[in-house]
Amino acid sequence: MKNWHLITYTGALLGLLLSSSAMAADLYHNFTGYTFSGKPGAEAQFSSFSVLVVEDGKVVAKGDKDLKQDYPEATLHNLYGRTLLPGLIDSHGHIQTLGENLMQVDLRGINNRTATVAKVANYADSHHELEWVIGRGWNQEIWPTREYPNRQDLDDVISDRPVWLTRVDAHAGWANSKALQLAGITADTEDPDGGQIIRDADGEPTGILIDAAMQLVQDIMPAITDEQRAEAVKLAQDHILQLGITHVLDAGVSAKGLENFRQMHAEGTLNLRVNAMISGSDPALTELLAEGVYRSEDDILRIGNVKLYGDGALGSRGARLIEPYTDDEENLGLLITPEEQVAKLFREVHEAGFQISYHAIGDYPNRLALDEFEKITANDDELTDLSAFRHRIEHAQIVQVKDIPRFKTLGIIPSMQPTHATSDMNMAEDRVGNERIAGAYAWRSFLDQGSIIAAGSDFPVELTNPFYGLHAAVTRQDRNNDPVEGWYPDQAMTFAEALRSFTLDAAYAAFMDDSIGTLEEGKWADFIVLDKDPMKLESKDLWRIKVLSTYIAGERVHHSPK
Structure with missing residues (x-):
């Protein structure tokens, strides 16, 4: 009898525990969900589901409507026929800069110089309290003349205060005369290494500064305060x-x-998962590497990657090319980090156990990086490729066709931004010609050889919306459906490949695929609810998708009912 009571008590206790577990669960139903599972890359499995069970911030089960009966005490959340995806990952963005831009005058998309200047003038008139007038987003490539502006354009409307306007790609700046004066930039100022002061026929600075030359102005601007940084x-x-x-x-x-980031995480105000790449130009780099890779228990913050700087951007002709620009035959572009320093930095970062993320737009730094990665393998008799280290080349934008296979051979991840192709298509071939363009924005070439692409936006260079990136990846068109057949459509991704590059493959490229990137059991319940089903949309409409809700670890961090 005692044994019977013991069995009964134990069974009751087990039932109570199971019931408590079920009560603690959140069950989402009445939706169409999509996720990947398994290994990253082409081996990943794609599946759909209509019920998701979340407990303690993690996925405990997913399946069809029959799954509901296994969780009778769970809190039900009816999603009313919406679509559910894993939370999307941006593999290359600039959070603080985006926030700063949201506090400045936005010049993106303005298609002529006159309107750009007018918007700056109106902004200045509305902000008399500002010591400097600062903005970003101008792009001379979408203006009728496609010519750089000059300081006089700004002087005509603002001469009493310094003005500093960063180009959309952040690799060129436009200053008025007051800003040049404060920075001490004159006809006698020499171009700094890795930079260029654009000059007029008389040798006078025009107000346009390329890459490292931008620092001449930025160094004398008021430093951002801790409070402003946090607000941004x-x-x-x-x-x-x-x-x-x-x-x-x-x-x-x-x-x-x-x-x-550490302070925000400690305070509980960092709601977004952040994988911070240490700036390779920071004076404290060696000390930061000595601290080792950091990953918080809740996976909100990870520090295990170093961003190294190769060259400038294509639009400002700062991207470094092996052969001169097709539309500027005396110009090779610029290397931001001297070649001899690149080798030293690669060794230092790799030996510290951190990921290398090397910015390379032009074919020269792409080849340079591959050569340096090859030296790492050559110096280690047991190392045939670097896959385990998941080193990356950021952008991999203009790559010699014969260099593309080396990414796979060496185990290097191309971290690419689909909207760069559709933003650059109006000038890219002018810059590099019809032969080099074969290795440009070459997503299909990378995928077909088995490379894993980590996709992103490079915000605020491009707009942050990931559905713009998904759309560009699949269509090779802008949001006006141009060009009709797509720009070099043979390099397009399928939708599944594009989605994978923003989820599972992006997580893999961040050393986070064990906990995010898919909605598999045991992973964090990071997911989004959409107003449209991307699998049922025409590709041209992918960019129109709206996010209704965003969840991180099962907690809703954004909700828009419309």
């Missing part, structure tokens, strides 16, 4: 979460920026 990050975080991005690899974070 919070503004950016809210913006990012609204768009369905749950994890960002922040490409180039200063020691101060890392400190801010």
Whole structure:
């Protein structure tokens, strides 16, 4: 009899525990969900489901409607026929810079110089309290003349205060005369290494500074305060979460920026998962590497990657090419980090056990990086490829066709941004010609050889919305459906490949695929609810998808009912 009571008591206790577990669960139903599972890359399995069970922030089960009966006490959440995806990952963005841009004059998309200047003037008139007038987003390539502006354009409307306007790609700046004066830039100022001061026929600075030359002005601008930095990050975080991005690899974070992320995490105000790449130009790099890779228990913050700087951008002709620009035959572009320093930095970062993320737009730094990665394998008799280290080349934008297979051979991940292709298609072939364009924005070439692409936006260079990236990846068109057949459509991705590059493959490229990137049992319940089913949409409409809700670890961090 005692044994019977013991069995009964034990069974009751087990039932109570199971019931408590079920009561603690959240069960989402009445939706169409899609996720990957298994290994990253082409071996990943794609499946659909209509019920998701979440407990303690993690996925405990998913399946069809029959799964509901296994969780009779769970809290039900009816999603009313919406679509559910894993939270999207941006593999290359700039969080603080995005936040700063949200606090400045936005010049993106303005298609002529006159309107650009007018918007700056109106902004200045509305902000008399500002010591400097700062903005970003101008792009002379979408203006009728496609010519750089000059300081006089700004002097005509603002001469009493310094003005500094960063080009959309952040690789060129436009200053008025007051800003040049404060920076001490004259006809006698020499071009710094890795930079160029654009000059007129008389040798006078025009106000356009390329790459490292931008620092001449930026060094004398008021430094951002800790309070402004925190405000910028919070503004950016809210913006990012609204768009369905749950994890960002922040490409180039200063020691101060890392400190801010740590503080926000400790305070519980960092709601977005951040994988911070240490800026390779930070004076504290060696000390930061000595601290080792950091990953918080809740996977909100990871620091294990270093952003190294290769060259400039294609639009400002700062990207470094092996042969001169097709539309500027005396120009090879610029290397931001001297070649001899690149080798030293690669060794230092690799030996410290951190990922290398090397910015390479032009074919020269892409080849340079591959050569340096090859030296790492050559110096280790047991190392045939670097797959285990998941080193990356950021952008991999203009690559010699014969260099593309080396990414796979060496185990290097191309971290690419689909909207770069559709933003650059109006000038890219002018810059590099019809032979080099064969290795440009070459997503299909990388995928067909088995490379894993980590996709992102490079916000705020491009707009943050990941559905713009998914659309560009699949269609090779802009959001006006141009060109009709797509720009070099043979390099397009399928939708499944594109989605994988923003989820599972992006997580793999961030050393986070064990906990995010898919909605598999045991992983964090990071997911988004959409107003449209991408599997049922025409490809041309993918960019129109809206995010209704965003969840991180089962907690709703954004909700828009419309």
